Amino acid sequence: MSYKHIEVTPISGMIGAEIHGVDITQAAIAPDVIDEIRHAFLENLVVFFRDQDLDDDALVGFGRKFGELAALPPHRQVPGSYPEILVVEKQPEDNMVFGWEWHSDTSHLETPSLGSILCAKIVPECGGDTLFANQYAAYDALSDGMKRMLGDLTAIHANGRILRTLSEKEMPPPGTESESAVWSEMWMEHPVVRTHPETRRKALYVNEMHTERFKDMSVEESQPLLQFLYAHAARPEFTCRFHWEAGSVAFWDNRCATHLALNDYAGHHRLMRRVQVKGDRPV
Ligand code: SIN
Numbered sequence: 001m002s003y004k005h006i007e008v009t010p011i012s013g014m015i016g017a018e019i020h021g022v023d024i025t026q027a028a029i030a031p032d033v034i035d036e037i038r039h040a041f042l043e044n045l046v047v048f049f050r051d052q053d054l055d056d057d058a059l060v061g062f063g064r065k066f067g068e069l070a071a072l073p074p075h076r077q078v079p080g081s082y083p084e085i086l087v088v089e090k091q092p093e094d095n096m097v098f099g100w101e102w103h104s105d106t107s108h109l110e111t112p113s114l115g116s117i118l119c120a121k122i123v124p125e126c127g128g129d130t131l132f133a134n135q136y137a138a139y140d141a142l143s144d145g146m147k148r149m150l151g152d153l154t155a156i157h158a159n160g161r162i163l164r165t166l167s168e169k170e171m172p173p174p175g176t177e178s179e180s181a182v183w184s185e186m187w188m189e190h191p192v193v194r195t196h197p198e199t200r201r202k203a204l205y206v207n208e209m210h211t212e213r214f215k216d217m218s219v220e221e222s223q224p225l226l227q228f229l230y231a232h233a234a235r236p237e238f239t240c241r242f243h244w245e246a247g248s249v250a251f252w253d254n255r256c257a258t259h260l261a262l263n264d265y266a267g268h269h270r271l272m273r274r275v276q277v278k279g280d281r282p283v
Contacts, residue, residue, distance in 0.1 A: 008043075015134040017046075019049055069276065103260070115253050120270075128261075195283060255282070
């Protein structure tokens with residue numbers, strides 16, 4: 001497609017494009033411009049904007065142009081802000097980062113997020129980049145035999161692994177995850193290959209952070225094939241790497257892309273804010 005209102009510049013051969021020529025901090029963005037952004041998003045799987053000083057009102061306002069936003073569980077909400085705004089922060093003394101393994105946001109939910117919009121407030125001078133991987137390309141590159149086999153498989157996605165990788169002092173007492181109001185263990189089954197509801201293309205839909213096993217198989221039986229798929233899905237040629245500046249914004253499609261936040265900036269502060277557009281049940 002040729003764009004009339006925005007400039008769209010791919011940043012790699014398979015995924016990701018920077019968009020210039022639009023001020024997304026404005027409450028009123030012409031519908032034709034939003035249509036072009038949506039088209040660039042579907043075509044490139046993740047789009048990036050630079051120098052956008054999005055406050056919470058503008059972040060929520062921009063997100064709502066693409067659909068209803070998902071509210072966060074109460075313990076993740078910022079008091080006095082919108083229930084849809086997630087703070088993603090790593091302090092200089094922290095060891096872990098949010099989103100440190102390849103994942104597609106909230107794939108443990110019945111209706112995972114369509115897309116996430118992340119904007120950078122404070123970033124380290126270097127490090128703290130985010131990687132994105134094209135899961136249409138990952139699916140397309142599989143053999144016909146593997147595609148046939150995966151087409152019949154369903155996977156179980158959970159947030160339990162996230163709970164299990166937290167430090168002991170952050171963990172809830174054993175056995176209470178599913179009852180606690182703050183730490184609820186959730187899981188959902190989804191097809192291993194999903195069809196994107198808008199592009200109709202097939203994408204691989206398993207991820208290291210949330211996928212526990214295949215349905216009707218044990219974790220041990222599932223892991224060898226899952227580990228192959230994770231390595232395949234993150235092949236360097238399917239990826240791009242985005243370097244953040246304060247005021248950078250990324251909008252990615254969780255239905256066909258995975259991402260990973262790099263943990264390579266020990267001793268530095270990184271502060272981001274995110275909203276998520278609600279999605280459909282994967283089919
Ligand atoms: C996320 O997984 O949404 C966080 C990505 C990042 O902080 O770069």
